[in-house]
Amino acid sequence: xxxxxxxxxxxxxxxxxxxxxxxxxxxxxxxxxxxxxxxxxxxxxxxxxxxxxxxxxxxxxxxxxxxxxxxxxxxxxxxxxxxxxxxxxxxxxxxxxxxxxxxxxxxxxxxxxxxxxxxxxxxxxxxxxxxxxxxxxxxxxxxxxxxxxxxxxxxxxxxxxxxxxxxxxxxxxxxxxxxxxxxxxxxxxxxxxxxxxxxxxxxxxxxxxxxxxxxxxxxxxxxxxxxxxxxxxxxxxxxxxxxxxxxxxxxxxxxxxxxxxxxxxxxxxxxxxxxxxxxxxxxxxxxxxxxxxxxxxxxxxxxxxxxxxxxxxxxx
Amino acid sequence: xxxxxxxxxxxxxxxxxxxxxxxxxxxxxxxxxxxxxxxxxxxxxxxxxxxxxxxxxxxxxxxxxxxxxxxxxxxxxxxxxxxxxxxxxxxxxxxxxxxxxxxxxxxxxxxxxxxxxxxxxxxxxxxxxxxxxxxxxxxxxxxxxxxxxxxxxxxxxxxxxxxxxxxxxxxxxxxxxxxxxxxxxxxxxxxxxxxxxxxxxxxxxxxxxxxxxxxxxxxxxxxxxxxxxxxxxxxxxxxxxxxxxxxxxxxxxxxxxxxxxxxxxxxxxxxxxxxxxxxxxxxxxxxxxxxxxxxxxxxxxxxxxxxxxxxxxxxxxxxxxxxxxxxxxxxxxxxxxxxxxxxxxxxxxxxxxxxxxxxxxxxxxxxxxxxxxxxxxxxxxxxxxxxxxxxxxxxxxxxxxxxxxxxxxxxxxxxxxxxxxxxxxxxxxxxxx
Numbered sequence: 001x002x003x004x005x006x007x008x009x010x011x012x013x014x015x016x017x018x019x020x021x022x023x024x025x026x027x028x029x030x031x032x033x034x035x036x037x038x039x040x041x042x043x044x045x046x047x048x049x050x051x052x053x054x055x056x057x058x059x060x061x062x063x064x065x066x067x068x069x070x071x072x073x074x075x076x077x078x079x080x081x082x083x084x085x086x087x088x089x090x091x092x093x094x095x096x097x098x099x100x101x102x103x104x105x106x107x108x109x110x111x112x113x114x115x116x117x118x119x120x121x122x123x124x125x126x127x128x129x130x131x132x133x134x135x136x137x138x139x140x141x142x143x144x145x146x147x148x149x150x151x152x153x154x155x156x157x158x159x160x161x162x163x164x165x166x167x168x169x170x171x172x173x174x175x176x177x178x179x180x181x182x183x184x185x186x187x188x189x190x191x192x193x194x195x196x197x198x199x200x201x202x203x204x205x206x207x208x209x210x211x212x213x214x215x216x217x218x219x220x221x222x223x224x225x226x227x228x229x230x231x232x233x234x235x236x237x238x239x240x241x242x243x244x245x246x247x248x249x250x251x252x253x254x255x256x257x258x259x260x261x262x263x264x265x266x267x268x269x270x271x272x273x274x275x276x277x278x279x280x281x282x283x284x285x286x287x288x289x290x291x292x293x294x295x296x297x298x299x300x301x302x303x304x305x306x307x308x309x310x311x312x313x314x315x316x
Numbered sequence: 317x318x319x320x321x322x323x324x325x326x327x328x329x330x331x332x333x334x335x336x337x338x339x340x341x342x343x344x345x346x347x348x349x350x351x352x353x354x355x356x357x358x359x360x361x362x363x364x365x366x367x368x369x370x371x372x373x374x375x376x377x378x379x380x381x382x383x384x385x386x387x388x389x390x391x392x393x394x395x396x397x398x399x400x401x402x403x404x405x406x407x408x409x410x411x412x413x414x415x416x417x418x419x420x421x422x423x424x425x426x427x428x429x430x431x432x433x434x435x436x437x438x439x440x441x442x443x444x445x446x447x448x449x450x451x452x453x454x455x456x457x458x459x460x461x462x463x464x465x466x467x468x469x470x471x472x473x474x475x476x477x478x479x480x481x482x483x484x485x486x487x488x489x490x491x492x493x494x495x496x497x498x499x500x501x502x503x504x505x506x507x508x509x510x511x512x513x514x515x516x517x518x519x520x521x522x523x524x525x526x527x528x529x530x531x532x533x534x535x536x537x538x539x540x541x542x543x544x545x546x547x548x549x550x551x552x553x554x555x556x557x558x559x560x561x562x563x564x565x566x567x568x569x570x571x572x573x574x575x576x577x578x579x580x581x582x583x584x585x586x587x588x589x590x591x592x593x594x595x596x597x598x599x600x601x602x603x604x605x606x607x608x609x610x611x612x613x614x615x616x617x618x619x620x621x622x623x624x625x626x627x628x629x630x631x632x633x634x635x636x637x638x639x640x641x642x643x644x645x646x647x648x649x650x651x652x653x654x655x656x657x658x659x660x661x662x663x664x665x666x667x668x669x670x671x672x673x674x675x676x677x678x679x680x681x682x683x684x685x686x687x688x689x690x691x692x693x694x695x696x697x698x699x700x701x702x703x704x705x706x707x708x709x710x711x712x713x714x715x716x717x718x719x720x721x722x723x724x725x726x727x728x729x730x731x732x733x734x735x736x737x738x739x740x741x742x743x744x745x746x747x748x749x
């Protein structure tokens with residue numbers, strides 16, 4: 001832009017201002033260029049399918065009649081909202097997520113608090129503890145299917161052998177127990193993650209705070225309640241978010257055990273979406289369920305940002 | 317966004333199904349049919365074409381590298397200079413995977429699928445219409461088998477194997493109790509009750525869609541039908557159907573002759589056969605695929621196969637596999653060569669070795685069919701075996717509506733008669749939508 005003239009005595013004020021503007025513009029442009037490629041990649045990988053799914057949710061789209069899609073408006077959504085079965089599944093999804101939250105975060109807190117103390121072989125215990133988390137879900141399913149096998153599984157064998165339960169149930173096929181059993185299996189896999197995050201949070205708390213509390217005569221529970229918990233508030237919010245969203249999305253944790261059965265006793269939104277897509281081949285309706293899941297996730301994320309990020313801002 | 321590119325949108329939906337089915341079986345969509353499709357070599361001419369064909373089958377048929385199918389395609393591939401990649405996919409994932417990849421414009425060149433899913437896969441444009449290519453060989457196969465490879469008057473593959481369900485029984489347990497092999501419903505029930513006691517049970521039953529699948533022979537034996545002739549109305553809950561279902565469900569919930577863990581035997585035949593293989597269950601109804609787990613799991617077991625005990629008439633259920641060309645195959649001529657070769661007379665030993673019964677007339681009429689008494693049972697039952705309705709929505713009826721209905725019954729949540737009537741209503745809704 002700056003036309004260079006032959007005689008160029010001193011920089012005029014206008015020229016200086018111009019150069020400054022250019023420098024500022026370049027500084028503003030640089031970050032956009034840096035994140036540009038990543039942004040485009042993410043937009044393609046995440047954004048495109050999301051918008052396509054949203055588009056499909058407004059179609060009558062069946063794989064049994066390829067190429068014959070028609071516009072359905074909100075029919076897929078209203079059809080779901082009017083279906084009592086959908087609300088049962090929605091309710092179960094919330095129970096499933098709530099139970100995961102209580103068990104995984106509750107146990108995670110206990111474990112992290114225990115490991116945060118001076119303890120015999122603490123390193124070894126910590127390492128062992130993390131093992132379930134790195135076990136692939138398929139393997140988790142195999143392990144637990146074996147353990148829970150109604151006839152030859154060790155769990156029922158122990159129950160029978162000790163006389164605690166003469167005729168122990170078929171855990172994964174008994175509608176009274178199956179959802180609870182799956183909650184516990186998922187917790188077995190995911191609690192280590194929760195515990196590690198919370199433990200990291202606890203180790204950020206300066207020991208002086210605990211010492212000071214002790215000087216003031218606070219007992220263990222009071223220290224936990226008034227020093228530890230406030231100190232790990234950010235970690236706690238993080239694991240709450242990841243646990244809720246992880247549970248809502250935990251398809252394999254159910255599908256590999258029960259496929260949503262028996263008689264829908266473990267059906268949550270994700271298994272319902274899969275079944276709708278691949279048993280009924282109704283992709284419009286399946287996409288609508290996916291969009292509903294997506295909206296729920298967004299809600300969780302928004303709450304997270306308000307609670308955690310917002311509070312951080314206040315303090316500064 | 318809307319109707320402009322429905323195909324892509326479906327495939328991408330799978331990605332967001334990321335919300336849904338993250339990391340499940342959908343990942344491996346690519347079929348990667350290599351180049352060289354412009355050189356359809358004549359079968360057995362050995363003219364060396366190069367190129368790659370993708371063949372998908374359920375895991376049982378695909379087997380290991382030394383399975384009949386794998387050895388067969390290797391032989392054909394070497395003779396024709398073609399690489400054939402055989403992919404074994406778990407049975408319950410095969411139809412979803414075929415359907416979704418095909419909707420995305422890809423999919424295998426050759427597929428071997430269960431006969432009951434042929435109408436669905438034909439309607440979903442997964443399988444190619446091979447009526448014209450096959451016209452010269454259709455005479456080699458029985459009419460009933462060709463019908464079960466067809467949809468709306470067109471042929472969508474050739475019969476690869478055929479089977480039906482018979483009664484496997486533990487000879488030691490029956491002889492020990494002085495019980496003759498049952499031939500009627502009442503005899504079966506009496507024997508099952510007699511053989512139940514302690515840790516031992518008389519008769520195995522399935523859960524979910526298996527429970528529905530195994531019910532159809534009972535329905536037919538009682539003179540009932542699944543749907544009306546024009547396939548628009550459910551008839552399985554009429555008087556005959558209710559009678560058959562009361563008897564069938566009574567074995568499970570009334571007489572309790574099945575091992576209690578059967579309620580958890582979901583979708584996997586391994587779980588279904590386990591009590592029989594372990595010698596804890598005296599009888600079970602299953603097709604020839606029940607043999608391999610017994611031979612491998614408990615070679616000492618003394619067992620045999622008998623025809624299904626009959627009711628008012630004899631009936632069994634027709635199963636088996638169809639082999640066909642993929643609708644989206646870029647090398648459909650070459651793929652057809654392979655299909656045609658695999659179902660030709662010379663290649664039958666590859667199938668016979670697996671214990672399956674090939675779909676060809678010349679094999680079914682041969683000495684091989686009658687030299688083994690267990691095999692002969694299945695061959696003779698072909699006469700009375702019936703196919704399930706040829707409808708694209710059939711999978712949803714059998715594994716959706718009927719599976720849920722049956723589970724509600726065996727979980728004790730619903731009385732058999734109410735459950736069956738409700739399932740008929742639900743089926744009518746599926747048929748009319």
